[in-house]
Amino acid sequence: MSLIEVENLTKVYGAGETAVTALSEVTLRVEVGEFVAIMGPSGCGKSTLLHLMGGLDRPSSGEVVIDGEKLSRLSDEALTRLRRRKIGFVFQFFNLIPVLTATENAALPVTLDGVKPAQAKAQARVWLEKVGLGKRLDSRPDQLSGGQQQRVAVARALVADPKLILADEPTGNLDTRASEEVVGLLRQAADDWQRAVVMVTHDPRIAAYADRILFLRDGVLVEEMHLDQGQTGSADRVMDTMRQLA
Amino acid sequence: MLGFELTLAARELSKRKLRTFLTTAAITLGTLVIFGMNILLPTMLKAFQANLLMASGQVDLTVTLKTGEAFSRSTLTRVRRVPGVSAVSGILSRTINIPDKFYGKTNVAALTLTGIDPSAAQTLRTYTIVGGRFLRSDDPQAAVITQSLADQLGLQVGDKLKVPTTDGAFSFKVVGLLPARTLPGNEEVLITLTQAQKLLDLPDRINTVEANLDTTDPARRQVILDQVAADLGKDYTLGGMSAGSEIMSSLQTGQIAFNLFGFLSLFMGGFIILNTFRTIVAERRHDIGMLRAIGASRRTILSLILVEGLVQGVIGTAIGIGLGYLLGAGIVYLETGLMAQYIHIQMGQPVVTLELLVVTACLGVGVTVLAGLLPALAATRVTPLEALRPPVADAGQRIGRRSFVVGVVFLVLGIAGFAVGGIKLAALGCLAFLIGLILVAPTLVRPIASVFSVLIGLIFAREGTGTIAQSNLVRQPSRAAITASSTMIGLAIIVGMGGLVFSITGGFLDVLQRSLGSDYLVMPPSVGLWKSNVGARSDLADRLRNVPGVAVVSSLRYASASGNGQDVALLGINPTDYARVASLTFQQGDGPTAYAALSAGRGLIANGIFTAQAALKLGDEVQLSTPTGVKPYTVVGIAGDYLNAKISTAYISQASLQADFRKTEDVFIQLNLAPEADPAQVEPRLKDILADYPQFSLVSGRGYVEQNQKIFDAVFGFLFVLLGVLTMPSLIALLNTLAIGVIERTREIGMLRAIGSTRRQVRRMVIAEALLLAALGTALGLLAGLYLGYVMVLGMSVGGYPIHYVFPFAGLVAATAIGLLFGVLAAIIPARQAAHMDIIRALQYE
Known part of the structure; x- marks a missing residue:
């Protein structure tokens, strides 16, 4: 059984004449240790797909199963608990709490889960060391660069040992170097720490870090590309495919 | 888990220091007013109550006329005749306001002049003499005072003590000293009853009967008291004194008013909190969305916001209570000196009850949390998706149409209440109007x-x-x-x-x-408090009238009474002279008719307060209780004057006052000069005459x-x-x-x-x-x-x-x-x- 099973997922916004189909009959699977990128032109439904996979939104029809749990059957509370324990999120705008330190921000998911503060912080420190921020543990977000802030966010996504990492344009607000660092961390999460990583991006060079790329157009899954991380030129292949879709 | 919320709240609050300060200050101000005023006023009430209890706790029974007026000595005999009454004594006691500088530098605001029958009084109480001797019946010039008063005035046994009386200032010889006064109240000057009756112009009258009973068995005592009450009738009051209750009720009114102001401040504080927290939630939509996305439950979000409110509520309330205590205790401290000097009341420590502490804390914290609740609930409805949207400021907010409609309904009700009239409807209407304005305000913006x-x-x-x-x-x-x-x-x-x-x-x-x-007013020390002012016999007015250049002299005389069951101050006027120096302001009836009716017999002009209290109208008959029984008076006018605007008052003729109340003492005198008279010549003569009456001062x-x-x-x-x-x-x-x-x-x-x-x-x-x-x-x-x-x-x-x-x-x-x-x-x-x-x-x- 795959870690994520998405079956015939459809999302329609609005009703009647103004109804807009954001996602139509999407089916896919993601395995443990796999890094999947989702690409497509603006408005193709890639973010909607990510939101539905993360239980942030409810589908119009279809089903998302994460680690054997059908999201449609979960209450708001159970869904919240599932997000807290099984999913780690990385957002485009970092979304760190400005008044908390790097350690406290990274510790949030475990703190929210009721872990004692000292232990939660210890866990957070371990992950901050791993993402290379061992020297900025007590810095506030406004004392960190964008790349550093996003690395705190990655540590936060990993701290609760979730099986799945969902990243929504994680490099959208970063320069090239910081982008590469962050996506490198996501790659590491899949390879070294055996997490399933699903990332939405529109940057072919960033997408090229994935094992597999899913292309969406008008809410429909239109193409799937497998990449070999040993090979070069992956980014160009991705760009070609994007051009064909556009 | 709460630790995390507290940490976050503390950090957020210290990040926006100004906002935190202002929001907390709003709560502080409300609790300060409520707490401070509720410390101050009960402390004063307690002092008055302690005072009254101590003063009345000395003998088994005191009998006074409900109106506080003097009555005939025969009442003494009626009390003595009741089986079980072992000893009785009649007293004529009167508070005398002392003019400023009367005793030189030492300021004594008032004394109680008490006339006693020396032998009878000693059967009721034990008088410990610490110097000299006690009064004797044949001692018209003698006075016994306390050691504390003697010390205050620098007097010793054998010295003279000057006291203002209706006969002018009178000098007593201090023959004995009682122990220093420890009870609250005025210093007392004991003199013989006959001398008191003479000086206060109340021949053969007393105003208190003190009695002891022959038993300590409570049931038996009650039987005796009931018998005394039955024999004397309903005009008399038995037991403790009722004096001072007026002060207590005005203190209570003050407390209600200040509480109202305190609640209003807290109400405004609540508004401020509501506003702040709505903003906080709007500002942090992104953070809240993120927290929801990474697994914070709605309840966590709710408590995050509420804890922030709670922290401010607790801090604001604590500071408010602290400052409120300082305010209340500070005023008590400042007043202690004044109260001790003027009415000999010891204020004691500020009263802080656990109940007050709990109620204030609950109000302060409660209002904060309550005001934070709506925004906090709104925060729980923020979806995790908010975290993923780029931050865009709201361009506008929709206004609820429902609150506008409800507001308009309230406004209409408010205006209706105004139009229909009547105090109750108008008050409700005013409230509705306020609520209506608050509800329609968003639409009016x-x-x-x-x-x-x-x-x-x-x-x-x-x-x-x-x-x-x-x-x-x-x-x-x-x-x-x-x-x-x-x-x-x-x-x-x-x-x-x-x-x-x-x-x-x-x-x-x-x-x-x-x-x-x-042109001139001959004023007693305090206007309006007629009961405790010592006036003058009618010969003072006569002497003033005889001064060349004085055209007309008119005086006010005073008695207290109850009319249709309501306490009322009676002022005796000379209807013809009064109209020449002053005039009442009439609401019903007119001057000439009313004054003529007063001259003709038992007519009465009621002021507004008495009219309202006794539900009177022109032509009504009022049953006035007098020391000589209940007498019917006819309401011939409804009118008032300045001096008695705050007191339930009725004006009758001096002739009636003398006949029914036996009062001939002038408490206030007004006079006009003849048109050709020279004030520079007349004034010194008036002052000469008044020099004998230090209780009065001459004012233009x-x-x-x-x-x-x-x-x-x-x-x-x-x-x-x-x-x-x-x-x-x-x-x-x-x-x-x-x-x-x-x-x-x-x-x-x-x-x-x-x-x-x-x-x-x-x-x-x-x-x-x-x-x-x-x-x-x-x-x-x-x-x-x-x-x-x-x-x-x-x-x-x-x-x-x-x-x-x-x-x-x-x-x-x-x-x-x-x-x-x-x-x-x-x-x-x-x-x-x-x-x-x-x-x-x-x-x-x-």
């Missing part, structure tokens, strides 16, 4: 803002600041409305009180002129009127200062809203600066917004205040102070000025902040 922005546009010509300010305000109409509502409440109180004060002063000054328009009528006007101005000035303090929360609310607006729009302000706005323009934009907000609050406040003032004047009229409503133009102008001044004051800090913003940082602000 847009139209009022556009009207005023035209004005502001004229002032800050062609900079576009007015337009931006207006649209900023309209962007958050309900926040603007909540802020304006708190300004409204503050200003409504000012306009309302202004209406009341102008109505009172307008009416009263007129009455003052009429009542005290005579015009001088007195002016002096009173000054007192009026001072009292109302103080009142307005107090009200000013109570409007502080509305200033805080304005400041808060503006500061929040600036913080919220940091990025926009950065953009404006980046594309070329000067600091000056940005500052003006904030000031314009402040003025718009203040104008809105002021407009609503004026409306609400006019209604409030009308209701208060109506309430006064129903309570027996008939005054005509005077439209408070000056109050409106003052309130408008205060409202706009608040606007400018509130804008200072936020405008500075906006103008000095670092452009780059502002543009990067999230």
